[in-house]
Amino acid sequence: MALYEVHARKWENGWELRVAGMGVTWSPTLGDADSRAREFITSQVVQEERAVHIDLHPHVNEDLDQLAVETRRALHTADEAMRGATAKAREVVHGLTEAGLSPTDIARYLGVPPQRLEQLVQG
Structure with missing residues (x-):
């Protein structure tokens, strides 16, 4: 190719x-x-x-091209951070579920809405 x-x-x-x-x-x-x-x-x-x-x-133009480069870099960093957070969320949810917590309690424990917790776990 x-x-x-x-x-x-x-x-x-x-x-x-x-x-x-x-x-x-x-x-x-x-x-x-x-x-x-x-x-x-x-x-x-x-x-x-x-x-x-x-x-x-x-x-x-030069200014916007540079800003676009910085934006792509920031978005890439944010994506990597989100993947790491999702992996940690799955791990802690698994552990908290094994400890007997309900999904509602896990969401409260982690300080996220139940819908967000579901998104993180399904990810």
Whole structure:
């Protein structure tokens, strides 16, 4: 599978897609950028090289691009923390259930609404 780096830059009519070493195409939305870039690339490569992976790098402006990087990093950290909390919740719920506590008592013991406890345990 071939990896193609695509830089997407916002402009008034959508997104300019610059494919490294190949040229430029466009997409009306960022959501369509992968498929548009893939179509552009496969129209220019030989049949054997048609397995294409897109590495998309969207750009709006320097400030927003940096804020987006920081946001993705914070969301990733939050996701990891949530996975850890869910694992701990499952472990403590199991132990509290074995200790004879009801789901209502477990929720109160942990300081979460019963619906949230159910979400954590099912996770």
